[in-house]
Amino acid sequence: MHVGSKGWYVEELKSLGVRTYEGRKIEKYKKHVLANLLEEKKN
Template sequence: MAHVGSKGWYVQQLKSNGYSYHPVGRRKLESYKAAVLRNLYNELVINKNN
């Protein structure tokens, strides 16, 4: 179990929502920094639910 807000947590949340690769960069999520994952999570998961 990853700590909330850590890189692993963002990867886990994005994968549970169906994203295994970055939609633009087409690389695995694990290769990106936490800040990039946080922005991606906010765009794809948080804004999709609103």
């Protein structure tokens, strides 16, 4: 899996314990939303 791909963001978020966002599975979101969410969770 390439760093920065959608699958990579999903994997990173799941490793932090994030499975859903606003009541929807994180797999349903586009990459830029996942990138912002990951940035928010790391800080």
